[in-house]
Amino acid sequence: MVVAVIGCGRISGSHFPGLCEMEDVRIKYACDILIEKAEKAKEKFPKIEMVTADYKEVLADSEVEAVWVLTPNYAHYTITMEALKAGKHVMCEKPITVNYALSCEMAEEARKQGKILNIGVCNRHHKTVEKLKAMNDAGEFGNIYHVYCSFRSPRSIPGLGGAFTTKAESGGGVLIDWGIHFFDLILYILGDAKLKTVTCDAYSEMAKDMKKYRYKYMWAEDTADIENGTNDVDDFITGYVRTDKASISFNGAWAQNLDKTEMFVDFLGDEKGARLNYRAFAEIYDGATLETATEEYEIPDMYVKEDRAFLESCKTGAFDQNHIDRILESAKLLDALYTSAEKHEEIAF
Numbered sequence: 001m002v003v004a005v006i007g008c009g010r011i012s013g014s015h016f017p018g019l020c021e022m023e024d025v026r027i028k029y030a031c032d033i034l035i036e037k038a039e040k041a042k043e044k045f046p047k048i049e050m051v052t053a054d055y056k057e058v059l060a061d062s063e064v065e066a067v068w069v070l071t072p073n074y075a076h077y078t079i080t081m082e083a084l085k086a087g088k089h090v091m092c093e094k095p096i097t098v099n100y101a102l103s104c105e106m107a108e109e110a111r112k113q114g115k116i117l118n119i120g121v122c123n124r125h126h127k128t129v130e131k132l133k134a135m136n137d138a139g140e141f142g143n144i145y146h147v148y149c150s151f152r153s154p155r156s157i158p159g160l161g162g163a164f165t166t167k168a169e170s171g172g173g174v175l176i177d178w179g180i181h182f183f184d185l186i187l188y189i190l191g192d193a194k195l196k197t198v199t200c201d202a203y204s205e206m207a208k209d210m211k212k213y214r215y216k217y218m219w220a221e222d223t224a225d226i227e228n229g230t231n232d233v234d235d236f237i238t239g240y241v242r243t244d245k246a247s248i249s250f251n252g253a254w255a256q257n258l259d260k261t262e263m264f265v266d267f268l269g270d271e272k273g274a275r276l277n278y279r280a281f282a283e284i285y286d287g288a289t290l291e292t293a294t295e296e297y298e299i300p301d302m303y304v305k306e307d308r309a310f311l312e313s314c315k316t317g318a319f320d321q322n323h324i325d326r327i328l329e330s331a332k333l334l335d336a337l338y339t340s341a342e343k344h345e346e347i348a349f
Contacts, residue, residue, distance in 0.1 A: 001311060004029035004058045005048075006079055007070035008037040010220065011093055011120075015068055018304035020047045025311070029058045055079055059086040066116075066314050069093065073176070074169045077102045084113045089314040091307065093120040095180050096327060098171030100335035107324045118310045118322040121330070123185040125305040125322075127297065128282050132267065132274055133189045135284075141269030142287075144246050147186050149265040151178045151278070152253040159220035161210055161229025173233030174254040175202065176334055182278075183241075184330040186248060186265060188321065193243035195333055197348045200239030202341035206255040207231050215255075239337060 001024060005012055008030050019025055030048045032038040038051035058064060059082055066089040069079050077097040083090050090110075096103040096119050110117035123129050135141060151174070158177070163169040170176065187193045207213040210226045218224060235255050241248040263278035275283045280299075285292045309320045319325065336347045 002026045003066045005068045006031045006055045008032040008041040012070045014303040016045045072163045084109045089116040091118045091310045100331045103331040116313045117324045119327045121184045122302045125302040127299045142271030144269045146268045147248045149182045149250045150262040153261045155215040155255045157254045159223035161225035162223035165231040167232045174252045175237045190245040193245035196242040198241045198336045199346040200337040200340040202234040203236040
């Protein structure tokens with residue numbers, strides 16, 4: 001299959017290695033508006049045949065069958081829509097785009113064009129997530145009645161002042177950046193849970209004065225613009241969600257004045273419970289034996305699994321767990337949480 005990657009920033013480094021190992025894949029283009037990023041990708045991954053700064057050149061090439069859209073959030077919609085109309089299958093990184101309405105338009109266009117549109121919620125291919133979903137599907141937890149999740153870290157606002165903290169480009173802060181992964185895997189493990197009500201409070205407190213913000217480490221620091229940039233997104237969120245499967249409570253922080261990193265999800269069932277340590281193993285508590293067990297195993301690269309599944313869907317037309325139609329409830333949840341925070345009221349469906 002002939003493919004192209006549009007957007008050669010950090011996340012592309014999670015996709016290129018696997019694509020380069022696939023013998024039945026040609027990477028015809030690496031594309032980035034900053035051509036030097038595409039050139040660096042080609043230097044690192046010689047399997048890339050060509051580089052360009054113009055994604056329209058990629059989409060005009062009839063040989064290209066599928067594209068990866070790995071751009072900043074605000075560009076997902078435009079490039080994906082044009083790619084679908086050009087007859088390409090698309091793997092678009094998370095979040096789908098900056099809001100739910102545009103996400104629905106993308107899903108509708110994929111249906112109209114008869115093309116596969118998958119979203120990069122890679123945790124659906126993480127082995128521990130797969131195991132917990134299989135346990136729940138088999139009824140091992142009994143009734144999961146509540147889920148609590150924490151995605152909190154000290155002083156780690158990414159690229160402060162740049163695209164990450166500029167709502168017009170990112171669509172939001174810690175909720176849309178980290179929260180999408182946690183909420184999506186929760187809804188997935190619960191069995192495609194559907195929303196009933198949501199309530200959320202969002203705060204932007206830690207870098208109100210960007211020049212006074214102190215940190216030990218900053219993800220994507222090369223994109224920061226502390227002197228002249230914008231920070232109008234959430235750095236802390238908290239709230240409560242009711243679904244048709246279970247209730248969910250949560251706290252998320254890009255930055256907090258606690259020297260703690262707490263990234264986990266607790267599933268509370270009436271027979272068993274589990275703590276999913278994010279992107280690691282799960283601790284399973286058995287209500288019958290009153291013992292906790294942690295099974296350790298090899299965890300394959302979830303990006304490789306995600307990309308292989310996408311390519312298989314392109315060949316067969318069968319939808320996998322990352323198909324956009326199966327991700328829309330997660331996008332709806334993010335939108336509703338932001339609306340609740342803005343209006344200071346509960347949102348019902």
